[in-house]
Amino acid sequence: MKVNQITRIIFTLAIFLLIRISDGMAAPPAAERSIEHIRGSIYTAHYPMNDSIYNSIFMVTEDGIVLVDPVSAGAARWLKEELKERFDQPVRYIIYSHFHFDHAPGAEVFSDTVVDIYAQEHFIENLENDPFNNKTKVLPTKTYRGRMELTFGTKKIELLDITSNHTNDTTVVRFPDEQIIFTVDVAPAGRIAWRYFGGWEVQDSNDFGLALTDMETIMALDFDFIVPGHYYHQPPEGLRRAYEYQIDLCKRVLTEMEAGHDLPQIIEKVTMADYSDLVKFDDFVAMNVEGMHYQLSQNEPDARCSITDGS
Numbered sequence: 001m002k003v004n005q006i007t008r009i010i011f012t013l014a015i016f017l018l019i020r021i022s023d024g025m026a027a028p029p030a031a032e033r034s035i036e037h038i039r040g041s042i043y044t045a046h047y048p049m050n051d052s053i054y055n056s057i058f059m060v061t062e063d064g065i066v067l068v069d070p071v072s073a074g075a076a077r078w079l080k081e082e083l084k085e086r087f088d089q090p091v092r093y094i095i096y097s098h099f100h101f102d103h104a105p106g107a108e109v110f111s112d113t114v115v116d117i118y119a120q121e122h123f124i125e126n127l128e129n130d131p132f133n134n135k136t137k138v139l140p141t142k143t144y145r146g147r148m149e150l151t152f153g154t155k156k157i158e159l160l161d162i163t164s165n166h167t168n169d170t171t172v173v174r175f176p177d178e179q180i181i182f183t184v185d186v187a188p189a190g191r192i193a194w195r196y197f198g199g200w201e202v203q204d205s206n207d208f209g210l211a212l213t214d215m216e217t218i219m220a221l222d223f224d225f226i227v228p229g230h231y232y233h234q235p236p237e238g239l240r241r242a243y244e245y246q247i248d249l250c251k252r253v254l255t256e257m258e259a260g261h262d263l264p265q266i267i268e269k270v271t272m273a274d275y276s277d278l279v280k281f282d283d284f285v286a287m288n289v290e291g292m293h294y295q296l297s298q299n300e301p302d303a304r305c306s307i308t309d310g311s
């Protein structure tokens with residue numbers, strides 16, 4: 001092989017890697033807590049834990065920092081120190097994406113500077129009825145239903161509640177000037193579904209059809225980047241691809257079921273290898289197949305999973 005051929009291959013590989021990194025489809029896993037700049041005054045904080053990467057998002061404004069989801073007291077203490085070093089502003093406002101014990105706790109760490117905490121109106125009753133003994137110590141001071149527009153200094157934030165498959169207090173946070181949205185546990189952009197579609201066990205799997213509806217609602221919003229509550233920010237195509245994966249999974253499992261194959265055969269045949277670039281593919285693809293098989297055994301297939309259209 002000639003030197004210029006090798007140079008060309010290396011150059012091509014470098015461009016490929018650059019595209020992969022810049023399109024956000026396969027960023028390397030962060031081993032440590034870190035802060036990532038997304039755009040303008042918007043940053044994500046990544047916290048690796050529980051075999052996942054959890055995210056907060058925050059906006060730095062003239063009126064203080066607005067933080068969405070402290071995640072945990074430990075993560076919040078770390079973030080507070082980092083913010084002190086990097087920015088000349090304290091955390092003045094917190095927004096909760098939803099009440100779950102692995103996203104909302106930790107706000108007490110900022111109680112010396114926080115003015116208001118926002119959440120959807122069902123947040124408080126959900127917390128009171130939480131079977132997981134929620135560690136969230138600080139209740140919201142302001143709640144809303146439908147849509148709420150907030151202004152901090154010159155920056156704007158929109159809160160949108162969505163009729164969600166995940167919880168009834170789910171808020172999508174939209175930063176309209178930066179064209180960024182933050183969604184938690186409702187839109188697995190750039191990755192496959194967690195275990196059995198959100199369920200730890202197959203019988204707890206979230207309803208596939210409703211999960212698609214959530215993704216459709218979110219895809220209809222205007223944004224350049226989606227920051228999910230887990231893993232890495234994505235362009236809209238990252239969400240579109242996760243959505244197409246779920247529909248293709250449904251079609252392929254249904255085809256095998258209609259051919260009379262049993263679950264072990266279906267797991268072997270439906271490899272979904274054309275989606276192997278999605279995050280958590282190797283860990284969860286067999287569980288996703290089993291979860292889909294379980295749902296299709298229990299329910300009529302969702303219309304969007306119809307296999308009569310030849311696709």
Ligand SMILES: [Zn+2]
Pocket residue numbers: 098100103166184185
């Ligand atoms: Zn959740």
